[in-house]
Amino acid sequence: xxxxxxxxxxxxxxxxxxxxxxxxxxxxxxxxxxxxxxxxxxxxxxxxxxxxxxxxxxxxxxxxxxxxxxxxxxxxxxxxxxxxxxxxxxxxxxxxxxxxxxxxxxxxxxxxxxxxxxxxxxxxxxxxxxxxxxxxxxxxxxxxxxxxxxxxxxxxxxxxxxxxxxxxxxxxxxxxxxxxxxxxxxxxxxxxxxxxxxxxxxxxxxxxxxxxxxxxxxxxxxxxxxxxxxxxxxxxxxxxxxxxxxxxxxxxxxxxxxxxxxxxxxxxxxxxxxxxxxxxxxxxxxxxxxxxxxxxxxxxxxxxxxxxxxxxxxxxxxxxxxxxxxxxxxxxxxxxxxxxxxxxxxxxxxxxxxxxxxxxxxxxxxxxxxxxxxxxxxxxxxxxxxxxxxxxxxxxxxxxxxxxxxxxxxxxxxxxxxxxxxxxxxxxxxxxxxxxxxxxxxxxxxxxxxxxxxxxxxxxxxxxxxxxxxxxxxxxxxxxxxxxxxxxxxxxxxxxxxxxxxxxxxxxxxxxxxxxxxxxxxxxxxxxxxxxxxxxxxxxxxxxxxx
Amino acid sequence: xxxxxxxxxxxxxxxxxxxxxxxxxxxxxxxxxxxxxxxxxxxxxxxxxxxxxxxxxxxxxxxxxxxxxxxxxxxxxxxxxxxxxxxxxxxxxxxxxxxxxxxxxxxxxxxxxxxxxxxxxxxxxxxxxxxxxxxxxxxxxxxxxxxxxxxxxxxxxxxxxxxxxxxxxxxxxxxxxxxxxxxxxxxxxxxxxxxxxxxxxxxxxxxxxxxxxxxxxxxxxxxxxxxxxxxxxxxxxxxxxxxxxxxxxxxxxxxxxxxxxxxxxxxxxxxxxxxxxxxxxxxxxxxxxxxxxxxxxxxxxxxxxxxxxxxxxxxxxxxxxxxxxxxxxxxxxxxx
Numbered sequence: 001x002x003x004x005x006x007x008x009x010x011x012x013x014x015x016x017x018x019x020x021x022x023x024x025x026x027x028x029x030x031x032x033x034x035x036x037x038x039x040x041x042x043x044x045x046x047x048x049x050x051x052x053x054x055x056x057x058x059x060x061x062x063x064x065x066x067x068x069x070x071x072x073x074x075x076x077x078x079x080x081x082x083x084x085x086x087x088x089x090x091x092x093x094x095x096x097x098x099x100x101x102x103x104x105x106x107x108x109x110x111x112x113x114x115x116x117x118x119x120x121x122x123x124x125x126x127x128x129x130x131x132x133x134x135x136x137x138x139x140x141x142x143x144x145x146x147x148x149x150x151x152x153x154x155x156x157x158x159x160x161x162x163x164x165x166x167x168x169x170x171x172x173x174x175x176x177x178x179x180x181x182x183x184x185x186x187x188x189x190x191x192x193x194x195x196x197x198x199x200x201x202x203x204x205x206x207x208x209x210x211x212x213x214x215x216x217x218x219x220x221x222x223x224x225x226x227x228x229x230x231x232x233x234x235x236x237x238x239x240x241x242x243x244x245x246x247x248x249x250x251x252x253x254x255x256x257x258x259x260x261x262x263x264x265x266x267x268x269x270x271x272x273x274x275x276x277x278x279x280x281x282x283x284x285x286x287x288x289x290x291x292x293x294x295x296x297x298x299x300x301x302x303x304x305x306x307x308x309x310x311x312x313x314x315x316x317x318x319x320x321x322x323x324x325x326x327x328x329x330x331x332x333x334x335x336x337x338x339x340x341x342x343x344x345x346x347x348x349x350x351x352x353x354x355x356x357x358x359x360x361x362x363x364x365x366x367x368x369x370x371x372x373x374x375x376x377x378x379x380x381x382x383x384x385x386x387x388x389x390x391x392x393x394x395x396x397x398x399x400x401x402x403x404x405x406x407x408x409x410x411x412x413x414x415x416x417x418x419x420x421x422x423x424x425x426x427x428x429x430x431x432x433x434x435x436x437x438x439x440x441x442x443x444x445x446x447x448x449x450x451x452x453x454x455x456x457x458x459x460x461x462x463x464x465x466x467x468x469x470x471x472x473x474x475x476x477x478x479x480x481x482x483x484x485x486x487x488x489x490x491x492x493x494x495x496x497x498x499x500x501x502x503x504x505x506x507x508x509x510x511x512x513x514x515x516x517x518x519x520x521x522x523x524x525x526x527x528x529x530x531x532x533x534x535x536x537x538x539x540x541x542x543x544x545x546x547x
Numbered sequence: 548x549x550x551x552x553x554x555x556x557x558x559x560x561x562x563x564x565x566x567x568x569x570x571x572x573x574x575x576x577x578x579x580x581x582x583x584x585x586x587x588x589x590x591x592x593x594x595x596x597x598x599x600x601x602x603x604x605x606x607x608x609x610x611x612x613x614x615x616x617x618x619x620x621x622x623x624x625x626x627x628x629x630x631x632x633x634x635x636x637x638x639x640x641x642x643x644x645x646x647x648x649x650x651x652x653x654x655x656x657x658x659x660x661x662x663x664x665x666x667x668x669x670x671x672x673x674x675x676x677x678x679x680x681x682x683x684x685x686x687x688x689x690x691x692x693x694x695x696x697x698x699x700x701x702x703x704x705x706x707x708x709x710x711x712x713x714x715x716x717x718x719x720x721x722x723x724x725x726x727x728x729x730x731x732x733x734x735x736x737x738x739x740x741x742x743x744x745x746x747x748x749x750x751x752x753x754x755x756x757x758x759x760x761x762x763x764x765x766x767x768x769x770x771x772x773x774x775x776x777x778x779x780x781x782x783x784x785x786x787x788x789x790x791x792x793x794x795x796x797x798x799x800x801x802x803x804x805x806x807x808x809x810x811x812x813x814x815x816x817x818x819x820x821x822x823x824x825x826x827x828x829x830x831x832x833x834x835x836x837x838x839x840x841x842x843x844x845x846x847x848x849x850x851x852x853x854x855x856x857x858x859x860x861x862x863x864x865x866x867x868x869x870x871x872x873x874x875x876x877x878x879x880x881x882x883x
Contacts, residue, residue: 054720061841064631148584148600213633232632232639233833235719256719260831268701268713269831428846432585468594 052527052546053253058266058275062233062259065216068200069142069150074447074537077197078279079236079257081538083125084200084221087116087135087179088191092540093301093532094354095451097191101130101201101222102179111186111490112169118177122245124203125226132173137204139171139181149212152198156450157187186488188495189452196450197538224250224542233259250542251530267523270295276528276546281521283341283400289523298522302345302352303535305456306398306445308409308513309472311437316385323510325375326441327365329416330409334367336516339404343521347514349503351456354535355448356492357499362507364514372416384417390434390442394427397520397537398445405515406443434471443515444471451535453499458483461506474511550874557867564863565856569621572855573614576848582606583630583846604630617852626856627849629842636853640838644857645728646716647834650826651819653750654757659812662762666769666808670777671796681766688763697756697829704752711752714831718745753830757823761815768811772804779803806877813869817862 063076068084071077089100102116122130143161147154158165167190169182183190193199203220210218219227222245225238236257240250258275260266263282270278271294281289281297289297310317310326317323332346345353348364376382391406392399399405403424410420420441425433434442446469448455459465462483463475479502486498522533530543584600601607605616620627626636665685669678705713716730717723723742726733731750734743776782777800785795824836835854842850874880 056719065633146599147596148603151596154596216633231642231725231833233643233837234716235722237722258715258719258831259833260714261828261837262831264698265701265714265829265831268698268706269715272701272705272709272713274712274714274718427844428582428585432582 052276054256055252055254055277055528055541055544055546056256056258056275057277057279057541058258058260058269059279060259060261060263060266063230063236063257066219066227066230066236067202067212067215068198068219069145069153069202070212070216071198072151075259077536077538079238080200080219080221081197081223082225082238082255082541083219083223083227084197084202085223086195086197086200088195090195090451090534090536093534095192095195095303095448095535097195100195101135105191107490111188111488112183114181114183114190115174116179116181118179119245120177122222123243124205124220124222125241126203126205126220128203128205130201130222131176132179134201134204135179136171136173137207138199138201139168141202141207142199143168143171150198152196152449156193156196156199186490188487188489189450189454192450192452197536224540225255244542251545252541255541270523270525273525277522277524277531277544279522281523283339283343283521285523286341286343286521294526296524296526296528298524298531298533299343300520300522300533300537301354301535302517302519303354303451303537304398304445304447305347305350305352305517306344306396306405306443306515307347307350308515309434309439309442309444310511310513311439311441311472312475312511313437313473314440316379316381317440319379320509321375321379322381324365325372325379325416326413326418327510327513328368328375329372329418330412330513330515331367332364332513332515335405335408338408339399339401340516340518344516344518347517348507350461350506350512350514351448351453351503352517355451355453355456357453357496359500359503361500362503365510369412369415376416376418382417384419386419386421387413387440388423389413389420390430390439391422391424392427392430392443393424396445397447398516398518399443400518402443435467435469437471437473439471442471447537448535453496454483454487457499457502457506458487461511472511474506474509476505476509479505479509550871554867554871557870561863561867565860568859569618569852569856570614572852572859573610573617576851577610583848617849626853629850630847631842631845631850636849640835640853640857642725642728643833643835643838646832647820647823647827647836649716649729649731650750650753650757650823650832650834651816653754654819654823655761655812655816657754658758658762658765658815661758662765663769663808665762666766667773667796667801669766669770670773671792673774678770682770685763685766688759689767691759693756693759693825694829696759697752697826700752700756701829711748712745713752714829716746716749716832717742721745753826753832756830757819757826761812761819764815765808765811769804769808772807773800776800776804802876806873809869809872809876813865817865820858820861 059075059078061075063079064073065071065076066080066083068077068080086100087102088105089098090096091098101119101122103119104117106115118130118132118135124130142150142153145153145160154160158167160166167183167185167187169184171179171181174180200221202215206215206218206220217230224241224244226241228237228239230236238255240253244250260269263280266278267281267285269275286297289295308330310323312318336342336344336346346364348362349359351358353360376384389406389410392402395401406422410422413420424430433439434444446456446460459469461470461474461479463470463480466473466475482498482502486495489495489498524531527547529545529547531539532543533539582597583606584597584604605613617627626640628635629639632639665681669681672678701713704710712718721742723730723733723746724737726736730746731743734746782795782800785799820835823834824840826832827834827837835858839851839854842854
């Protein structure tokens with residue numbers, strides 16, 4: 001053969017093999033669809049015939065461990081929430097307190113004794129009966145822990161065993177189905193605390209027979225789903241608990257959690273039917289999802305705040321006038337529209353409106369560069385000043401794109417003569433440096449743990465938490481007194497009143513520029529029913545079914 | 548015998564190399580600012596908790612004490628325990644490695660078959676439109692952002708044409724029963740040919756995405772190496788003797804042109820093993836790249852150290868294999 005003929009031969013070979021490859025793959029996928037083995041064809045096939053009964057939940061990362069008391073990450077709680085239950089539970093889509101494993105409870109006059117009447121006929125997945133002893137066993141285990149093991153216990157109940165700060169005096173079984181918890185001093189958010197996912201009741205048999213490491217990978221609870229298997233970063237499989245005390249639930253037979261780190265890839269997997277529910281949807285993809293008949297969009301009620309912290313120990317932010325000027329200079333509405341795609345509420349307080357005690361009377365600082373300039377003038381900084389503006393390097397639920405938000409703030413500030421230089425560090429370093437008070441102004445945010453005002457105002461802005469979570473080093477004795485009083489006030493209305501007062505004081509001092517309360521987005525296939533995203537970020541899946 | 552001696556000598560030379568590697572990795576990791584205890588406990592942590600955790604992790608020891616502890620454990624085959632998951636690295640790393648092996652093997656096979664042949668044909672028909680097209684494509688391939696390529700492939704081949712699944716290793720609704728964790732092998736062992744096909748389909752897109760850059764590099768290297776060889780005298784002689792052009796190219800020329808190509812293939816294979824992070828991220832594959840990446844973001848020292856060490860070890864081993872292959876392909880190369 002001559003040269004030309006060879007070339008022709010190769011080109012033909014390439015064309016034919018491409019065609020064959022394409023065809024065979026095409027045939028392959030329809031074959032698999034028939035035998036129900038193909039990721040893509042499967043969901044479609046199942047909806048044709050019988051109702052789909054497996055839910056595949058796609059999310060950004062894997063769980064760390066499945067022993068709820070030992071973990072702090074949301075991806076772990078997303079799973080344990082469905083395997084375990086707590087004494088009292090949050091509402092379907094709020095943080096109100098509802099019956100859980102305890103059907104009823106009574107609080108003594110002085111707010112020190114809580115008596116829980118437990119639900120009867122509940123069994124753990126290993127066959128053990130749920131009763132007062134089981135509750136006591138769990139509280140005993142927690143109270144004898146250490147902070148690095150049971151982080152949330154210390155954080156919510158102040159310590160362990162005999163420690164001074166430990167708020168729980170004793171937990172006793174009065175009878176088979178009654179538990180009495182005595183506190184050393186009143187703790188207003190106590191019920192909200194024990195409703196949190198870390199304080200889920202684990203089978204006492206599992207606790208006594210398994211090591212900590214085994215517990216982390218073999219969860220045994222009372223919840224609507226039973227643990228089946230976990231292959232790290234690949235899948236966590238839960239099966240329906242046939243003996244669940246509420247025989248109506250769960251609706252689906254199996255739940256599979258998959259981790260797909262990339263948001264766009266996860267959405268692609270949802271569109272191709274490989275997963276049924278996707279967490280962490282980019283706000284910029286929302287419009288596309290809403291326009292797709294095969295998909296539906298979910299908005300998670302906001303329990304977060306994204307803010308620009310102004311470190312009040314650093315010049316010139318030690319002057320409240322400068323901090324107020326910053327608040328007037330930044331156009332929050334524009335930021336929400338541009339970088340949250342409007343999927344967020346402009347913030348005026350340090351906590352989101354869903355939280356009881358939110359002060360709606362507070363009037364947010366309006367965007368007014370002139371007023372900002374006037375305030376700067378009063379502070380003797382009419383010519384502006386130079387500052388560092390820290391932007392977080394990673395997307396967070398409360399701020400999808402820190403860098404771009406920082407750029408918008410930078411140009412806002414330039415208008416009033418402030419020259420801001422954007423600075424960033426790797427995330428862990430960023431947090432550490434900001435905590436040390438090394439930033440002039442920094443972007444940050446917070447997602448609530450238990451839906452209580454204390455978890456925002458005290459944790460983030462009280463002088464007790466300087467060096468911890470009060471990154472701005474904000475100090476105000478009046479605010480401190482109010483927040484401390486609220487911690488032991490058991491009357492709900494009086495307590496909310498205290499928080500409202502505190503918010504007014506904080507507003508005037510302006511240690512932050514509150515930016516937004518974002519509503520994180522999720523998406524699911526159109527035939528999915530009964531899914532209600534929870535503000536805490538851990539969703540119940542037992543109500544979910546398919547059309 | 549010479550060969551065996553050579554291999555043993557090379558293996559012994561690996562020891563200081565690996566030792567140096569552990570030291571460098573150890574130092575670099577500790578040079579990254581950020582306290583692992585703080586990262587593990589998160590934003591909400593109190594100072595006491597951070598201090599307690601630092602102590603229980605041994606992080607308050609001086610660095611050299613930590614290093615020698617680590618080295619001592621390493622000698623006994625103990626890679627340490629992941630700080631984040633509290634599981635021994637020995638136990639948890641294999642499934643990740645297996646995923647990466649499977650993916651890299653698939654990718655390098657594609658890269659070699661397509662790359663080498665494209666290079667050969669380009670050299671054979673130098674300055675033809677095939678040559679130009681192939682080399683332009685190779686240039687595009689080298690410069691293609693994998694991130695973008697992966698998402699575009701998902702859009703076209705999964706969403707538009709429904710040929711391949713978008714992400715993962717398997718159909719989770721019909722999961723593979725893992726034995727070796729190499730799913731292609733596992734499905735065959737269990738006689739699940741239907742699953743074998745599904746697993747294979749999951750490999751196609753990430754495999755091609757991962758193969759793009761090595762494929763392009765291999766094609767360009769093959770082409771230039773072939774061009775050089777084909778100008779030599781013995782090729783002219785072969786052609787003058789009336790040997791069929793196909794054999795001249797694929798037999799006489801290729802054998803002498805393949806040495807530099809082999810070097811490139813070896814290097815690229817090594818790079819694939821550690822450098823598949825992007826591909827693994829976009830296609831949701833639990834590979835060793837992602838394992839290390841997650842280790843880095845949570846300052847999980849044992850995971851980062853062991854992960855990098857293992858990848859580096861494999862890299863060095865591949866290079867050794869390539870060196871040995873040289874002498875098999877070209878008898879003139881001798882090792883003394």
